[in-house]
Structure formats: structure tokens, C-alpha cells
Amino acid sequence: MTGASPSAWSRRDILRGTLAVTGAAVLGPRAEADDYQPVRCAARLAYSGPPVHVSVRPARIKPVHDAPLAESETRRLDEAFARIAAYTAAPALTAAVARPGKGLWHRTTAPAGHPTFWWASVGKTFTAIVVLQLVEEGKLSLDGPVSQWVSGVPNGDVVSPRDLLAHTSGLFSANEDRVVRAHPRYRDAATMLAIARRHGAMFCPGERWRYSNTGYDVLGEIVQRVDARPINEAITARIIAPLGLASMRALSARASIDDVAPASAAKGGTIDPRWAGAAGAIVSDAHDMAMAWAALFEGRLLKKQLFDQMTETLYPMFDAGTFYGLGIMLFEVPDGRSTLQWIGHAGGAPGVGALAAYSRADEAIVAVAFTGEGSAAAAANLLLKSLKPKRRRS
Numbered sequence: 001m002t003g004a005s006p007s008a009w010s011r012r013d014i015l016r017g018t019l020a021v022t023g024a025a026v027l028g029p030r031a032e033a034d035d036y037q038p039v040r041c042a043a044r045l046a047y048s049g050p051p052v053h054v055s056v057r058p059a060r061i062k063p064v065h066d067a068p069l070a071e072s073e074t075r076r077l078d079e080a081f082a083r084i085a086a087y088t089a090a091p092a093l094t095a096a097v098a099r100p101g102k103g104l105w106h107r108t109t110a111p112a113g114h115p116t117f118w119w120a121s122v123g124k125t126f127t128a129i130v131v132l133q134l135v136e137e138g139k140l141s142l143d144g145p146v147s148q149w150v151s152g153v154p155n156g157d158v159v160s161p162r163d164l165l166a167h168t169s170g171l172f173s174a175n176e177d178r179v180v181r182a183h184p185r186y187r188d189a190a191t192m193l194a195i196a197r198r199h200g201a202m203f204c205p206g207e208r209w210r211y212s213n214t215g216y217d218v219l220g221e222i223v224q225r226v227d228a229r230p231i232n233e234a235i236t237a238r239i240i241a242p243l244g245l246a247s248m249r250a251l252s253a254r255a256s257i258d259d260v261a262p263a264s265a266a267k268g269g270t271i272d273p274r275w276a277g278a279a280g281a282i283v284s285d286a287h288d289m290a291m292a293w294a295a296l297f298e299g300r301l302l303k304k305q306l307f308d309q310m311t312e313t314l315y316p317m318f319d320a321g322t323f324y325g326l327g328i329m330l331f332e333v334p335d336g337r338s339t340l341q342w343i344g345h346a347g348g349a350p351g352v353g354a355l356a357a358y359s360r361a362d363e364a365i366v367a368v369a370f371t372g373e374g375s376a377a378a379a380a381n382l383l384l385k386s387l388k389p390k391r392r393r394s
Helices: 011-016 071-088 120-136 161-166 178-182 189-199 213-227 231-243 286-298 304-309 376-385
Strands: 092-099 103-109 282-284 322-324 329-335 338-349 352-359 364-371
Touching: 071 092, 071 103, 071 364, 071 376, 092 286, 092 376, 103 286, 120 161, 120 213, 120 231, 120 282, 120 286, 120 304, 120 338, 120 352, 161 213, 189 213, 213 231, 231 286, 282 286, 286 352, 286 364, 329 352, 329 376, 338 376, 352 376, 364 376
Parallel strands: none
Antiparallel strands: 092 103, 092 364, 322 329, 329 338, 338 352, 352 364
């Protein structure tokens, strides 16, 4: 987030986007091989970065019923959706607002035959849920060395799945490699790990926080070994199929994306959704994305003890007001004299933006994704603000 109050977020804010919730949510700030000296670590180190956020315990919510919201709320949300579409001129836009115990609103506008959207790094939460489910089942230790499952990870004898989930592993993110940037194409997890290994670890595990998509590639490899199926199949079997999410898919490298709204970048090329793997290869409409997050907060995907661990330690991210836990983000949203908290995840890449989150103050889950340029956070905020009718001046 920037320092602007959500009440002041306007057409300009929705158009311009923010680094933390769009491009950086997938790619992170750029690091070159000569920006640091690789380190070898015999043990984890104490965290020495900026202060972490106080622990947050996510609230359990009432079930979300797939029924229309009240007519007055529906009308206001429709108006907000129209404003977002007009402000961004997005070629494709999908949005949903789910209110526990009350119902769900959703709208999508997209080119014919392309009703599905790529949610980019929002998909990291789905990988995290699978990992934590395996921990619940006693098949995986959150704090064991990753070398137990995957060889060749820099400092793998002291890096843990917890570090990979939280981005505290020190593992170089291979998408930041000069050659990878200059020649974008699909590279499997083993190739990305080899690139990260060539660069070496940026810091000892636990010492600092730095976004690493390659860390999630490694998590996908761990799931493959522990659950005996690729991460996309694990997400499908453990989350998508049980919840009956008809529009949602976890993509494999060879999956069809004919129905996915194509990215629309103002400058440069775009990223194929299938390249993201465990770092974020979920496609869906907003309706099913909201229902998936509702299931998480309802307690249908994780027991409370592990769900609470997702936001127990929250590391400061790129931008003020954003923090990272275990595959989940905390957003601090200025709201006049107070600050609201959203728990969710953002995602973005050239020509796409997305965000899904639960706002306790608004008692609502919001999910929004679009193609083109803009701020998913500002769009989500506009939808949440529309839930409350404006007071008439006396």
C-alpha cells in the first residue's frame, strides 16, 4: 500500500497500482549475482531485519452461503464494479464479495471464451495449505531440513519448509537471473533450483526476509515426494475437488489455457500462467476464489492450530503496511483515524493483477482479478467500502 487513505483512493490509485501488490507480489525486487556474496551456513540465525508485526490470530467465520446478497448491497457492489471497469479500462475483470452467513456477490466481464483469470502469486496460499495439511497428517515436519526431501538446496541442511513458506530461506529467486529475464520461457523446478544453486544463498535461513519464487518451487518438489503427486494434482485433490470449485484449476506445464483471459501489458512481454508452478499457477473466476478463501477461514481446510501459525510471525515486505507469514499476507489499510487489517494474498505480473483477502472489520471476503494495469488493492478496497451505505449530510 502507499500512504494514501483508502477513502481517498480514486481513479488515479486504481490505475497506477502499487509495487507491493502487483509486480512485486510475483517477481520481487531485482537482485543480480554481483549484488551479494553467497553464504554457507551451519545453522539458522536469529532474525535481524526490520521489526516483525505482532502476531495476528485469524478469526473463524460463519459459513458463506452461495446465495445473493441483499438487493441494496448488490446494487452498490454493481456500481463499484462498473467504476473499477471504467477506471482501469481492463479488458477482463472478475470480482466477488462473500459475507459470512449472508451470501455472495460476483461479477465477471471478459472476452468471449475467456471467463477464467490467472491469480498469479495468490496461488502461493494454495501451495501453503497443501504443505500444512501434510504437516497435520504427520507426513511432513515444518521445521525439518529440506535436504531430507530435496537435495541440492543451498544450505538445505538448515533451511526448513517453514523458511520456504515464509521467504526466510535466503534462497535466490531464479526468476531474477539475468538470463531468465532476458529469455523468458518455461523452466521446470529442477532447472530453477539449479539456477538458484549457481547464485548461492543470499543469507542464512531465518536471518532476513526476501521473496523467493524458487522457494515455492522447492515446496512443490517436497509435496511431489511426500504426497506422491505433482503440486497441481495435490491442490486439485485436496482443495479444488472437495470444495466443488468448477472454474478453478491448478495448472500443469502442459495444461490448456484457452479459456484464460490473456494478460494485457502496456510495456514488454507477459508471463505464461503455466510457468509459475507451485509459486502461483491457479486460474479461476472470482466466485470460486472467494469460496476457497471462505473455506480456509471457516476451518474446512486446516485445523485452527496450523491456521494460526500462518500469521504467527509476520515479516515486513517491500512496502509499508504489508507483511508476510506462512504463504499468506497481512495488509494494514489506513482508514481515517484507524487501520484495518486484511488477511489474504496479492498477485501480479505484467498485464495482470489480483488480490483475495478477508477483512474482519468489513466482515467480508473480497476477491478481484483483472488483465491490464492497475491496483488490485485499490479495487478491492472500493468494493469493500461499497458495503456500507453513504451517510446523507444533514
